Amino acid sequence: MFPILVTEVMRQNLSTVVGEDSSPVVGKYIVGQKKEQEETELLKLEIDNKVRKELTERGLNKIRDLGRFDLLEQRECKKRLPEALIIGIMKGGTEAFSIFLALNTKVAMSLNTATTMFFTSNYHRGPSWYRDQMMCSTGDQITIEKAPQYMPSASAPLRVYRMNPDMKLIVLVRDPIARAVSHYLQVRIAAPKLA
Template identity: 25%
Template sequence: MSQSKLPNFIIFGSTKSGSTSLCNYLVQHPDIFISKRKEPNFFLYDEGSIITNKKGKTTVYTIDWYKYWFKKAQEKAIGEASVSYIANEQAPIRIKSRLPDVKLIALLRDPVSRVYSHYLFNQRNNKHEGEKSLLKVIEADQKQGSPEQYFEKGLYYYYLKKYFDIFDRQNIKLFLFEDFTSDPLKVVKDIFTFLNVDSSFVPVVGAKDAPSGIPKNKTIYNFIYKDNFLRKALRPIMRTLFPNREKRRTLWTNLISRNLSRPPLPSETRKVILEMYKPDIIKLQELIDRDLSKWLS
């Protein structure tokens, strides 16, 4: 397999920041290929590592395994999206070793909103035993060294500094979550230019990533998120009625949203978490040359 079958761009950044939607917009471009495997996470591990996931499936992370996900790529821009690369100290070193000229694209979300969204997502999926507040979950996560990395994943300056130290700044493109939500088409077109593909191409945008929240109705939630006979039966019908994939995603996201309630983050909790993140946010402003005063308020 040739070097050309390795990606020349990687999407990473904070969780719950719209990376799934971004990939769905970018991949519509005729000159862009993105791995169909969601989050290969190859650079989280040393090559040759043997990892068993929560479902019991074992993967040997070899370079040939990684190349497999790009073997059909004929496009000019070849990429993958693994948001967890941002909070792994060895990831930038491993990426630089294998892909020295790769272009890096990151979406960053206000870390307090991000950690709360992360918390609600896991609450929805019954990952917290008993009734635990967000602060208690963060505290337990830090003490136990959980892979969830609730708090650590929001230390953007700490982790991004390593990328800026290792890669040329011109090969790193950063966007704030609010940039993406307010004008997704502008962000997508900026990325087209960054990847040196035709920026006049206009993708269908609009469908957003599934929101976080607590299900109002568990039966509806299980139907939406878990494989079942009815879901499988409806798929070909939906594809016939709505051949455009983004329109199907929009309908699906709207259905999800209507069944979720998002309790507000208590103001005192927000203040405590913001104080924890404040030093990192202040340093991040200087690193990326962006005004982050809204994050600090």
């Protein structure tokens, strides 16, 4: 309990709570109790937030642990050039497909939404740059890149062939009209002036 100055206004306000005959002491107690209650609530909130923060940090560390590079290194994990490309079609469900595929422990697939665009606009960066963009993989995993931008590109096929004539190409197909509508809507949202 801490000293509280009970002013006339406060006493009037308190009297509506504890009755006209209440003494300042009773009033003081009630004000103090209310304040203590508020402080307890604040303290509880602070503790809750601390616990929540700690749990979140513990959770994040656990996730970090799962991808611990030293553990992966023990399994000879390193970045490798892709052996398979999901080349399309754009709006054919490639994103969902790559997420499902990434669940397979034999697959190393980067789930960055932005593709490397190596065989199109980033070819000048060279193969070691391309390799650096890949997920770390162990010897028994296949590295796959999802890049539907490669399919409509005129220069990509020869570049892909030159890098790896055995590259596996994965294509998802979709009803052309539904695909076109999906693509149109994507462009319209991204660049309303173009559509």
